[in-house]
Amino acid sequence: MTWLITGGAGYIGAHVARVMRDAGERVVALDDLSAGVPARLPADVPLIEGSTLDGGLLKRVFAEYEVTGVVHLAARKQVAESVAQPTRYYRENVGGLATLLEAVAEAGIGKFLFSSSAAVYGNPDVDLITEDTPCAPVNPYGETKLTGEWLVRAAGRTHGISTVCLRYFNVAGAAAPELADTGVFNIVPMVFDRLTRDEAPRIFGDDYPTPDGTCIRDYIHVADLAEAHLAAARRLADRSGDLTVNIGRGEGVSVRELITVIGEVTGDRRPALVEARRPGDAPRAVASAARAAEELGWTARRGVREMVASAWQGWLLHHGR
Numbered sequence: 012m013t014w015l016i017t018g019g020a021g022y023i024g025a026h027v028a029r030v031m032r033d034a035g036e037r038v039v040a041l042d043d044l045s046a047g048v049p050a051r052l053p054a055d056v057p058l059i060e061g062s063t064l065d066g067g068l069l070k071r072v073f074a075e076y077e078v079t080g081v082v083h084l085a086a087r088k089q090v091a092e093s094v095a096q097p098t099r100y101y102r103e104n105v106g107g108l109a110t111l112l113e114a115v116a117e118a119g120i121g122k123f124l125f126s127s128s129a130a131v132y133g134n135p136d137v138d139l140i141t142e143d144t145p146c147a148p149v150n151p152y153g154e155t156k157l158t159g160e161w162l163v164r165a166a167g168r169t170h171g172i173s174t175v176c177l178r179y180f181n182v183a184g185a186a187a188p189e190l191a192d193t194g195v196f197n198i199v200p201m202v203f204d205r206l207t208r209d210e211a212p213r214i215f216g217d218d219y220p221t222p223d224g225t226c227i228r229d230y231i232h233v234a235d236l237a238e239a240h241l242a243a244a245r246r247l248a249d250r251s252g253d254l255t256v257n258i259g260r261g262e263g264v265s266v267r268e269l270i271t272v273i274g275e276v277t278g279d280r281r282p283a284l285v286e287a288r289r290p291g292d293a294p295r296a297v298a299s300a301a302r303a304a305e306e307l308g309w310t311a312r313r314g315v316r317e318m319v320a321s322a323w324q325g326w327l328l329h330h331g332r
C-alpha cells in the first residue's frame with residue numbers, strides 16, 4: 012500500500028510525509044515546487060516534480076508506485092493573493108483537485124484525504140465551531156476549499172472512494188527547524204519578522220468583544236496536525252464513506268496572549284503597537300475538537316509555547332536574528 016502525498020515538499024506536506032513514513036507507511040511525494048523545498052523530505056521518500064493539473068503524469072505515478080491512497084495537500088494558500096487572482100485559485104486549487112480525482116477514479120484508488128481549512132466557515136458568531144456550523148467563506152481561498160470538499164464527497168460517492176476532509180485551524184510550529192514554514196503569512200512569522208527588523212509587533216484592534224479585546228484563534232502544532240493525517244489515513248484503511256473533521260485544539264488564545272508567549276520565547280518583550288482593526292477579522296474562531304477525538308481517536312498534545320519555541324528555532328535557521 013502506497014500513499015501519494017501531493018504538496019509533499021511543502022510545510023505541512025513534509026511533516027505528513029515524515030510521520031507516515033516513520034509509522035511504516037510507504038509514501039511518495041508529488042510537488043510542482045512552486046512553494047516546496049525538496050530538502051524537507053527524507054532521502055528515502057521519492058519526490059516527483061510535477062503538477063496536480065497534469066493528468067498524464069498522475070496516471071504514470073499511480074501505476075509506477077502502485078498508489079492505493081492519496082493525501083492531497085497541494086494548493087495555493089494565500090488569502091490576499093486569492094482575492095487578487097481568483098481565477099488562478101479556482102484553476103489550481105479546484106481544477107487541480109478535479110484532475111486528480113479523475114485520475115484517482117480511473118486508477119481505482121479507494122482512499123482520499125483532503126486538506127481543507129477553517130476558512131470554509133468564514134466568520135461564524137459561535138463560541139465553538141463544530142463541523143455542523145454553516146459554511147460561509149469570505150474569500151476566494153476559502154471558497155476553493157469548500158468547493159473542494161463538495162467535489163471530494165461527490166466523487167467519493169460516485170466512484171466508491173472513501174474520503175476524509177480535514178479542516179485545519181491555525182497551523183504553527185515545526186517538528187524540526189529545517190521543516191519550518193518559510194513564508195511570512197501567519198501571525199507567528201509576522202511577529203518574528205517585526206522583531207527581527209527591530210520593530211514592535213502589531214495588534215490589529217484591541218476593542219473586540221473578547222476578554223483582552225484582541226482576536227482569539229485556535230493554534231495547532233504542525234506535528235500534531237501531521238499525526239491527525241496518520242490517524243485519518245488509518246481510518247480510511249478500514250472504514251468507507253466520508254468524514255469531515257475539524258483539526259484544532261479546541262482552546263482559544265488571544266493575539267495579546269500569543270505575543271506575550273513570543274516575547275518570553277525570543278526574549279524580546281517590547282510592547283505591541285495597537286493599530287486599527289483589519290476588515291474581515293472575526294473576533295473569535297475556535298474549533299470544537301470533539302469529532303476528531305471521537306472519529307479519529309486523535310487529540311492535539313502540544314501547546315502554544317511549544318509551537319512558538321519550535322517556530323522560533325526554524326526562523327533563526329532560515330532568517331537569522
Ligand SMILES: NC(=O)c1ccc[n+]([C@@H]2O[C@H](COP(=O)([O-])OP(=O)(O)OC[C@H]3O[C@@H](n4cnc5c(N)ncnc54)[C@H](O)[C@@H]3O)[C@@H](O)[C@H]2O)c1
Nearest residue numbers: 018021022023042043044045046047062063085086128182
Ligand atoms: N498553513 C496553514 O495554516 C493551513 C491552514 C489550513 C489549510 N492549509 C492547507 O494545507 C495545505 C498545505 O499548506 P502548507 O501550509 O503546507 O503550504 P505550502 O505552500 O508550504 O505547501 C503547498 C505545497 O503544494 C505545492 N503545490 C502547490 N500547487 C501545486 C500543484 N498544482 N501541483 C503540485 N504541487 C503544488 C507547493 O509547491 C507547496 O510545496 C494547503 O492545501 C493549504 O491550503 C494550510
